[in-house]
Amino acid sequence: MKVLVPVKRVIDYNVKARVKADGSGVDLANVKMSMNPFDEIAVEEAIRLKEKGAAEEIVVVSIGVKQAQETLRTALAMGADRAILIEAADDVHTDIEPLAVAKLLKAVIDEEQPGLVIAGKQAIDNDMNATGQMLAALLGWGQATNAAEIEIEGDVAKVTREIDGGMQTLKVKMPAIITADLRLNEPRYASLPNIMKAKKKPLDAKTAADYGVDVAPRLTIVATTEPPARKAGVKVESVDELISKLKNEAGVL
Amino acid sequence: MANAGVDDDIFEALLETVERFVRERLIPAEPTVEENDEIPADIVAEMKAMGLFGISIGEEYGGLGLSTMQEARLIEALCNASLVFRSLIGTTVGIGSQGIVMDGTEAQKREWLPKLATGEAISAFALTEPDYGSDASRIKTSARREGDDFIINGTKRYITNAPYASVFTLMARSNPEISGARGISAFIVPADTPGITVAKPDKKMGQRGAKTADVIFENVRVPAASIVGGPENEGKGFVTAMKVLDRGRVHISAMATGTSQRMLNEATDYAMDRKTMEKPIAEHQLVQAMLADCQTEIYAMRSLAHMAAKLYDEKGAAPMEAACAKYFTTEAAGRIADRCVQIFGGAGYMAEYAIERLYRDVRLLRIYEGTSQIQQTTIAKGLVKRRAEQR
Numbered sequence: 001m002k003v004l005v006p007v008k009r010v011i012d013y014n015v016k017a018r019v020k021a022d023g024s025g026v027d028l029a030n031v032k033m034s035m036n037p038f039d040e041i042a043v044e045e046a047i048r049l050k051e052k053g054a055a056e057e058i059v060v061v062s063i064g065v066k067q068a069q070e071t072l073r074t075a076l077a078m079g080a081d082r083a084i085l086i087e088a089a090d091d092v093h094t095d096i097e098p099l100a101v102a103k104l105l106k107a108v109i110d111e112e113q114p115g116l117v118i119a120g121k122q123a124i125d126n127d128m129n130a131t132g133q134m135l136a137a138l139l140g141w142g143q144a145t146n147a148a149e150i151e152i153e154g155d156v157a158k159v160t161r162e163i164d165g166g167m168q169t170l171k172v173k174m175p176a177i178i179t180a181d182l183r184l185n186e187p188r189y190a191s192l193p194n195i196m197k198a199k200k201k202p203l204d205a206k207t208a209a210d211y212g213v214d215v216a217p218r219l220t221i222v223a224t225t226e227p228p229a230r231k232a233g234v235k236v237e238s239v240d241e242l243i244s245k246l247k248n249e250a251g252v253l
Numbered sequence: 254m255a256n257a258g259v260d261d262d263i264f265e266a267l268l269e270t271v272e273r274f275v276r277e278r279l280i281p282a283e284p285t286v287e288e289n290d291e292i293p294a295d296i297v298a299e300m301k302a303m304g305l306f307g308i309s310i311g312e313e314y315g316g317l318g319l320s321t322m323q324e325a326r327l328i329e330a331l332c333n334a335s336l337v338f339r340s341l342i343g344t345t346v347g348i349g350s351q352g353i354v355m356d357g358t359e360a361q362k363r364e365w366l367p368k369l370a371t372g373e374a375i376s377a378f379a380l381t382e383p384d385y386g387s388d389a390s391r392i393k394t395s396a397r398r399e400g401d402d403f404i405i406n407g408t409k410r411y412i413t414n415a416p417y418a419s420v421f422t423l424m425a426r427s428n429p430e431i432s433g434a435r436g437i438s439a440f441i442v443p444a445d446t447p448g449i450t451v452a453k454p455d456k457k458m459g460q461r462g463a464k465t466a467d468v469i470f471e472n473v474r475v476p477a478a479s480i481v482g483g484p485e486n487e488g489k490g491f492v493t494a495m496k497v498l499d500r501g502r503v504h505i506s507a508m509a510t511g512t513s514q515r516m517l518n519e520a521t522d523y524a525m526d527r528k529t530m531e532k533p534i535a536e537h538q539l540v541q542a543m544l545a546d547c548q549t550e551i552y553a554m555r556s557l558a559h560m561a562a563k564l565y566d567e568k569g570a571a572p573m574e575a576a577c578a579k580y581f582t583t584e585a586a587g588r589i590a591d592r593c594v595q596i597f598g599g600a601g602y603m604a605e606y607a608i609e610r611l612y613r614d615v616r617l618l619r620i621y622e623g624t625s626q627i628q629q630t631t632i633a634k635g636l637v638k639r640r641a642e643q644r
Contacts, residue, residue, distance in 0.1 A: 014276070073266065189274055192304035192317055195266045196259060 001115035001152075001174075003046040003055045005080065006105055007039040007062050009071040010125040020093075023223050026125070028092045035071045038120025040078075042180040044187035045150060046118050047079040054152040055116070057081050061108055063101050065089050069203060076198035077190035083201070084108060088208040088215045095126060100208075100215040102134035107211035109139060114175065116157065121146050121179040132179040142172040146181040256311060258320030258566070267317070271330045274303060279334035286337055286462035287610055300341065300372065305331070307370030309346045309500075310354060314366035321500055322562040325507035329555070332511025333518075336614050339508055340463035344414045345369050347504065349376025351497040352422050352439055356482040356489070361441060365420065377418035377444075379409040379468055380494070386410075387627050389424070390434035390491060394470065396425035398477075403427060403440070405448075405473040413621075415451045415466040418444045422481070423470070424490050431488070439481040439490035448473035459613030499565055501622055502575035506558035509582035509618050510551060513589045516611050517547045520593035523600070523608075534596070543592045550589060554582040573635030580628035583618035590615045 011017055011026060012034040020027045035043075049055040060075040062068040063086045072083035086104055088096050096104075109117065122129035136143035144159035148167070151158040157176055160169045162183065172178070190198070208215045236242045246253045258264070278296060286292050300306070308324055310316025319327060324346075332339050350369045353361050368374035385392045394407025405425050412421075420443050427438040442449070452467035477484040481493050521544060524535035534540045561578040564571040590612040594601035601608050619625045 070266070077266070189299070189303055190270055191302055192267050192270065193307070193315065194304075195270060196263055196312065196317065199260070199263055 001055050002057045002059060002112065003049060004059045004061060004105075004109060004112060004114035004117045005039070005042045005046050005075070006101070006117070006119050006131070007043065007060050007071055007075050008036040008120070008123045008125075009033050009062060009064055009068040010036045010123050013037055013124060019224050019226050023225065024221060025093055025095075025224050033067070033071075033092075035074050036120050036123045036125075038122060038124070038180055038182070040120075040187040041182070041184050042118040042120050043075045043078050043080060044185045045147075045180060047188075048185065049116075049150075049152065050079070059084065059112055059114065061086065061105065063088050063096055063104050063208075065092050065094070067092070069205075072203055073195075073198050074190060076201045076203070077195040078188060079194070081201065083203040084206060085203060086206045086208060086211070095217075096215050097217055097219060098128045098130035098134055099218070100213060101131050102138055103213045104208060104211055104215075105131070105135050106138045107213060109135075116152075116174055117141075117177045118147075118150075119177065119179050121181055132177050136177040139175075139177070141176050142174075143177040143179075144170055144172045145179045147178050148181050148183045150178060150184070256309065256318040256320050258323050259317060264319075264323050264326075268327060268330055270303070271305075271327055272333075274299070275331060275334045279331075279338050283335045283607065283610070286335060290461045292337065292341060292462050296338075297341065297372075300338065304370070305342050306345045306372035306375070307350075308342075310350050310366050310370040314362060314370055316350075316366070316370035320562075321503055321565045322559060324500075325503055325558050325562040328504055328507040329511035329514070329558070332508045333515045335460075335462070335610075336508060336512055336617075337460050337462040340413060340460060341375075341417070342372075343504075344378050344418075345372070345374075345376045347501045348378045348422050348494065348497045349420070351500065352481050352493050353441070355496050356439075356486060356493045357441075358478075358483045360478075361481065361483075365441065368419075374419040375414055375417045376420050376422060377412050377414040377468075379412050379415075379421045379423045381410050381412070383408055383410050383467075387624060390437070391432065392424060392426060392437065394423075394425040395429065396427040396438060396440065396475075397429075398427070399474075401477050402474050403438075403477060403479075405440070405442070405470045405475060407470050409468040409470070411455065411465045412468045413463065413465050415468050416454055416464045418451075420444060421449075421468065424494065425470075427480075427487050427490075434491035435488050437490040438487050439493050440475055441479045441481060442473065442475055446473050446475065458616060459610065460617060496570075498623075499571050499575040502579035502628075503558060503562045503565055503571070505618060505622055506554065506561065506575075506578040506582040509586040509615075510554040510558055512611065512615055512618075513547070513551050513554060513582075513586045516589055516593040516608060516615070517544070517551060519606075519608050519611070520544070520547070520596040523597055523606075527598075527600075540596055543596055547589045547592055550585040554585050557581055573632055573639070576623070576628045576631040576635070579623065580625050580632065584625055586615050586618055 012032040017026045046058045058080040060080040061084045062072050069085050119132045146161045147159045148162045149160035155174050156171050307316030308319050311318040382392050396403040396405050423440045423442045426436045428436040448471045450469040454464045454466045480486050527534050557578045561571050561574045594612050597608050
């Protein structure tokens with residue numbers, strides 16, 4: 001079975017995000033970028049499936065600026081077999097929207113015919129949480145989102161999901177789309193020798209035009225603001241005062 | 254000769270991975286290492302899997318083949334975490350592998366380098382003896398020839414990684430007629446060779462989790478073919494050690510820089526948070542002076558380490574420059590450790606803060622791989638010799 005994993009290049013989770021002066025988005029100029037952590041989990045899961053013998057080949061796909069090939073190299077260094085880069089923007093600030101990404105992925109999937117797609121449940125930059133679902137709809141495939149555990153049984157994937165109030169296990173017939181949640185696994189570090197070998201693994205460079213997909217944004221960003229600064233706390237003199245404040249001022253009791 | 258190194262884009266990816274490993278795995282494990290006097294087994298396994306043991310071994314033997322400059326940058330990043338982690342790979346990255354890389358026979362390279370590169374075999378360097386440290390060329394451990402074999406007898410002291418070692422690079426006197434350096438050969442001795450006893454690990458001031466111990470050799474029989482470079486290299490052990498030394502001194506300069514940056518980061522964070530007289534101490538001028546002195550010295554340390562590394566990569570040797578770098582950077586690290594504890598004030602004396610541990614750990618840098626005083630004499634001899642050639 002071939003497993004396809006889409007990966008997105010996003011602002012590194014350790015970086016303190018700053019909003020651009022004009023409020024059009026987060027400033028990404030000269031900011032450290034990395035693979036979306038949920039996608040890293042998806043790559044790890046694909047590698048584990050391969051190690052267990054449930055998958056033969058892992059193809060990673062990234063859509064965005066040219067520099068996304070660094071993200072693909074990271075996935076190759078972790079253990080993916082080959083990569084496809086779809087260049088769809090010149091400016092690092094251009095975010096390709098989920099529908100366009102899903103359309104491009106559908107085109108790739110039509111060519112590659114994978115038995116399973118594992119994607120991150122969402123990207124940490126815009127938190128859309130939509131691409132996997134849209135892709136399932138476009139392909140007419142089954143989907144299992146927020147996976148905390150995946151087991152392959154023949155042509156069925158048994159997926160355990162974290163839901164409100166507990167765990168839910170469902171079976172989805174493959175080919176299918178599974179999106180990875182935080183607790184699915186803990187991704188490995190790419191070893192240094194594998195980082196070197198990754199450079200020799202195949203990486204196909206394509207453009208959005210090659211697939212005839214229009215990536216022009218449909219959404220308009222009205223404003224981007226930083227979270228309000230934390231206000232200083234107050235010291236209370238007694239437990240009674242605390243309870244009164246929680247009741248009357250904070251309204252939480 | 255120095256490794257050519259890897260492509261820049263690959264190196265940046267390697268560096269980024271090590272930085273992340275340091276931040277996410279090594280630094281959080283430091284208190285456990287200190288508490289248990291041992292690096293947790295899962296971290297050791299991860300360090301091996303990551304390929305850290307093989308950074309100075311060529312790609313053809315399963316390593317990375319970093320240039321000296323790249324090694325310096327990677328080691329600086331690694332030493333943002335406790336020096337204890339670096340200590341585990343240090344003896345393999347240094348003479349353990351480099352002795353074989355530079356002077357080993359093809360058979361020795363094929364036998365040992367792939368195992369060393371993955372950390373499957375950990376190497377220790379057995380040079381220092383109870384009576385001989387800085388005057389290492391006078392060591393007494395004897396290697397008596399018996400047919401095609403040598404019989405080794407003697408005691409080695411403060412041998413880093415001895416309890417973990419699967420192989421020793423052992424310096425022993427193969428020719429009793431010659432009392433100096435030319436009577437010494439370097440032997441590759443598997444640790445399970447009969448007659449080798451590793452004593453109880455030493456109790457140290459700092460670097461808990463890094464192990465040193467005495468190693469006793471009693472009638473240890475090794476073939477002449479185990480001399481680094483084969484039997485024809487008998488008596489050249491010191492030449493091999495000297496060749497490796499320059500690179501080792503650049504490596505230590507990078508360590509000193511990395512751990513100093515860590516200490517300054519700790520002290521700066523503290524100075525920004527800690528308030529006295531109703532403002533952060535980072536705004537008090539005398540604290541600012543200490544912060545500025547640390548930063549300035551770190552900039553000088555890094556520059557010096559990189560200059561020496563570059564020279565070594567170009568020329569294959571940099572004895573005086575590497576000694577200057579080792580001397581300056583390790584002494585500066587001592588000053589920085591002292592200032593950083595001072596910035597912490599009373600808290601800096603408490604084991605609750607990492608700076609107390611880092612302060613103790615860093616003390617060793619001025620002592621091992623050539624004390625500051627040995628570096629000074631090397632530097633002075635080097636410059637007098639150069640001046641004599643110029644006049």
